[in-house]
Amino acid sequence: MLKQRLIELLTQAAGEAQQMGKLPSIALPEVTIERPQNPEYGDYASSFPLKLARSVGVSPLTIANDIVELTTPGPEIDTITVAPPGFINFTLKSDWLTNQIDSILAAGNAYGNAVLGQGSRVQVEFVSVNPTGPLHVGHGRGAILGSTLGNVLASAGYDVEKEYYINDTGNQVDAFYRSLNARYQQCLNIDAEMPSDGYFGSYMVELAKEIAAEEGDRFLTIPEQEAISQLGQLGLEKMINQIKSDLELLGVSFDVWFSERSLYDNEQYQTAMSLLRQADYIREKEGATWFVSTALGEDKDNVVLRSDGSPTYFASDIAYHYNKFIERKFDRVINIWGADHQGHISRMKAVVGALGVNPERLEVIISQMVTLRRGNELIRISKRSGDIITLREVIDEVGVDACRFFFLSRSADSQMDFDLELAKRESADNPVYYVQYAHARIASILRLAQQRGVNYEDGDVSLLSKEPELILIRKMLLLPEIIEIVANTLEPHHLTYYAQDLATVFHSFYKQCRVISRNEALTKARLKLVEAAKVVLAKTLQLMGMAAPEKM
RNA sequence: GCGCCUAUAGCUCAGCGGACAGAGCAUCGGUCUUCGGAACCGAGGGUCGUGGGUUCGAAUCCCUCUAGGCGCGCCA
Incomplete structure (x- = not known):
C-alpha cells in the first residue's frame, strides 16, 4: 500500500540523514503518515519532523528539509514539500492516480483486500442470545456489528469463523422449559400456574399453541418431568430456528452454532x-x-x-x-x-x-445499550416480563438495509436510541439510499453505454484530468486504508462514513462531468472511471452487508 | 463505594496527539433544453460538559468534578 511505501521512504531518508551526521544517531520515533483533511496540504502528510525535533533539539523545519532532500520519490509522487511548523506533505501524480482505475477494474471484487491477517484464524462470536425468547433491537446491533466485522476481517486476509453460542442448558433454559409446559397445559384447558421465574411474554403462549396444534395432547400422557424435558427441547429448537431466520432476514449468517x-x-x-x-x-x-x-x-x-x-x-x-x-x-x-x-x-x-x-x-x-422508542414513548425490551417489540418487527418496519446502516453508523461505545418514528420518517431520506442511489446511477450509465454499443475496454484513462475526476479517484483509493483501519480497530462504523463520502464525491463528479458524450475518447475513459467507482461502491456496500442495486 | 461507557453545531453523530474542529438532518439561499433531481452548489450555526495538569502542540493523553447509561448474584 502506498502509505506503507511513504513510511519506508521517510524512514530511509531519516536513516541516511543520521549517517551523514545531519541527525544525531538516536532511536528514531515511528514514522506516521496521515491524511490531511485540508486538500491544500496534499494527499498524505507526515508530522515526523515535529516528533523528532523534541528528542533531537533541532528545529523541525530544518529536519523536514534535510529529510526531504534525501528522499528519492517513486513514480507515484508528484511533489514533496515542507510546510511550517514542520510537516512533510506529499502530492500524487495525476497519471499515477488515473492508472489506478485499471488496477481497480482488474482487481474487481477483490479490490481493497489486504493480507493483514496472513491467514491467521480468528473467531468472531456474537449474538449468542439465550434461545428463551425472540431477538430484540439490542441484539440486532450486535448481530450487525459482528457480521460486518466478519466481512471486513475476511477481506483483510483473516481466516474468519463466525459463531453463535447457544445457551441450551442451565437455569434460564430450565425456566423456559417450565414456562412452556405451563402454557402448553393452559392451551389444553388445564389450570396450570406459570413459574414465578418464568417467561411471561405472549410469544410463549404462541409457541405453546403451535406445539399443541402440531403435537396434540401427547405430552399430557407422559410423566411431567419427561414432558417438560421433551416439550422444552422442542420449544427451544423452534426458538432457535426463529432466531436463525430473523438473523438471515438481516443478512447475518454463522459458520458454527455451538451448543x-x-x-x-x-x-x-x-x-x-x-x-x-x-x-x-x-x-x-x-x-x-x-x-x-x-x-x-x-x-x-x-x-x-x-x-x-x-x-x-x-x-x-x-x-x-x-x-x-x-x-x-x-x-x-x-x-x-x-x-x-x-x-x-x-x-x-x-x-x-x-x-x-x-x-x-x-x-x-x-x-452499548439500544433503547427503542416511538417518538417520545419508550418501548421496553425486557424479554422476561411482558411483551416486547421484536427485531423482526423493527426490520419489517424500517427495512434491512436501513437497519444495518443505522446500527453500523454509530460506534459500539456509544449508546443509541432507535426511534422507530424517526427511522421510518427518514427512510426516504436515509444515507443508505443516498449511497445505493449512486450505485444504481452508475449502473444506469453503464446500461446506456451498452445500449449504444460503446466498447470502452481500450479507454485511455490518462485523458482524465479534471478536478472532480481526480477527487473521485482519490476517494476510491481510500477503501484499502479503511479496511485496514476497521480490521485493526474492530470499529466498523468507519465504513458508513466512507460510503457516504464516496457517494458524495461521485454525485458531485456526475453533476460536473458528463460521462457519455460526443467526445468518444473521453467517453471511454470516463466509462472506465465510472465502472471502477461502481466496483468500489459495491465492495463497500458488500462489506456492510447491504444490497448494491442496479436499479431502484 | 468500586469498575466500564458516554458528554463535540438546533438534532443525530464522526474525529481520539498535530496545520483554520467535520458529516448527515434541520434552517436559509441558489442550480433543471443532455447519462436516474432519491441529485448538485452555497450560507449561517461550536469558548469540543467543568476545572486543573502533561506537551513545541490537547476535542484527542492524565487527574478532579458534574450529568446520563450499564455492571458489581451460588442469573446469564
Missing part, C-alpha cells in the same frame, strides 16, 4: 476444570467451588459450581474458552457482548490467562 451443553457431553468441561485445578486456581469454600480470580488480580473470586453441584454459566464459559483456544486453536477470538456483560471481561481474560493462553488473544467488544 453449550456439548461442553459437558464430551468432557471438555472436565478437562478445562482439571487444567485450572492443576494450576491451583480452583478451590472449595462455603460449600461451593470457586475460580480464584483474586490470585490473578481480580477483586473477587467467582463460583463455578454451586453448593448443589450444578455448574454456573461461568463454568460453561471457562470450558467454552478452553475449547476455543486449546481445542480449536484460534489465533484470535473476538467476542461481542452487550454492555451488561462488561464486568465479565476481566475475569474471562483471567481465565484465559490461567489456561496458559495470552489473554490478549481474547478481544471483547462491548456494544
Whole structure:
C-alpha cells in the first residue's frame, strides 16, 4: 500500500540523514503518515519532523528539509514539500492516480483486500442470545456489528469463523422449559400456574399453541418431568430456528452454532476444570467451588459450581474458552457482548490467562445499550416480563438495509436510541439510499453505454484530468486504508462514513462531468472511471452487508 | 463505594496527539433544453460538559468534578 511505501521512504531518508551526521544517531520515533483533511496540504502528510525535533533539539523545519532532500520519490509522487511548523506533505501524480482505475477494474471484487491477517484464524462470536425468547433491537446491533466485522476481517486476509453460542442448558433454559409446559397445559384447558421465574411474554403462549396444534395432547400422557424435558427441547429448537431466520432476514449468517451443553457431553468441561485445578486456581469454600480470580488480580473470586453441584454459566464459559483456544486453536477470538456483560471481561481474560493462553488473544467488544422508542414513548425490551417489540418487527418496519446502516453508523461505545418514528420518517431520506442511489446511477450509465454499443475496454484513462475526476479517484483509493483501519480497530462504523463520502464525491463528479458524450475518447475513459467507482461502491456496500442495486 | 461507557453545531453523530474542529438532518439561499433531481452548489450555526495538569502542540493523553447509561448474584 502506498502509505506503507511513504513510511519506508521517510524512514530511509531519516536513516541516511543520521549517517551523514545531519541527525544525531538516536532511536528514531515511528514514522506516521496521515491524511490531511485540508486538500491544500496534499494527499498524505507526515508530522515526523515535529516528533523528532523534541528528542533531537533541532528545529523541525530544518529536519523536514534535510529529510526531504534525501528522499528519492517513486513514480507515484508528484511533489514533496515542507510546510511550517514542520510537516512533510506529499502530492500524487495525476497519471499515477488515473492508472489506478485499471488496477481497480482488474482487481474487481477483490479490490481493497489486504493480507493483514496472513491467514491467521480468528473467531468472531456474537449474538449468542439465550434461545428463551425472540431477538430484540439490542441484539440486532450486535448481530450487525459482528457480521460486518466478519466481512471486513475476511477481506483483510483473516481466516474468519463466525459463531453463535447457544445457551441450551442451565437455569434460564430450565425456566423456559417450565414456562412452556405451563402454557402448553393452559392451551389444553388445564389450570396450570406459570413459574414465578418464568417467561411471561405472549410469544410463549404462541409457541405453546403451535406445539399443541402440531403435537396434540401427547405430552399430557407422559410423566411431567419427561414432558417438560421433551416439550422444552422442542420449544427451544423452534426458538432457535426463529432466531436463525430473523438473523438471515438481516443478512447475518454463522459458520458454527455451538451448543453449550456439548461442553459437558464430551468432557471438555472436565478437562478445562482439571487444567485450572492443576494450576491451583480452583478451590472449595462455603460449600461451593470457586475460580480464584483474586490470585490473578481480580477483586473477587467467582463460583463455578454451586453448593448443589450444578455448574454456573461461568463454568460453561471457562470450558467454552478452553475449547476455543486449546481445542480449536484460534489465533484470535473476538467476542461481542452487550454492555451488561462488561464486568465479565476481566475475569474471562483471567481465565484465559490461567489456561496458559495470552489473554490478549481474547478481544471483547462491548456494544452499548439500544433503547427503542416511538417518538417520545419508550418501548421496553425486557424479554422476561411482558411483551416486547421484536427485531423482526423493527426490520419489517424500517427495512434491512436501513437497519444495518443505522446500527453500523454509530460506534459500539456509544449508546443509541432507535426511534422507530424517526427511522421510518427518514427512510426516504436515509444515507443508505443516498449511497445505493449512486450505485444504481452508475449502473444506469453503464446500461446506456451498452445500449449504444460503446466498447470502452481500450479507454485511455490518462485523458482524465479534471478536478472532480481526480477527487473521485482519490476517494476510491481510500477503501484499502479503511479496511485496514476497521480490521485493526474492530470499529466498523468507519465504513458508513466512507460510503457516504464516496457517494458524495461521485454525485458531485456526475453533476460536473458528463460521462457519455460526443467526445468518444473521453467517453471511454470516463466509462472506465465510472465502472471502477461502481466496483468500489459495491465492495463497500458488500462489506456492510447491504444490497448494491442496479436499479431502484 | 468500586469498575466500564458516554458528554463535540438546533438534532443525530464522526474525529481520539498535530496545520483554520467535520458529516448527515434541520434552517436559509441558489442550480433543471443532455447519462436516474432519491441529485448538485452555497450560507449561517461550536469558548469540543467543568476545572486543573502533561506537551513545541490537547476535542484527542492524565487527574478532579458534574450529568446520563450499564455492571458489581451460588442469573446469564
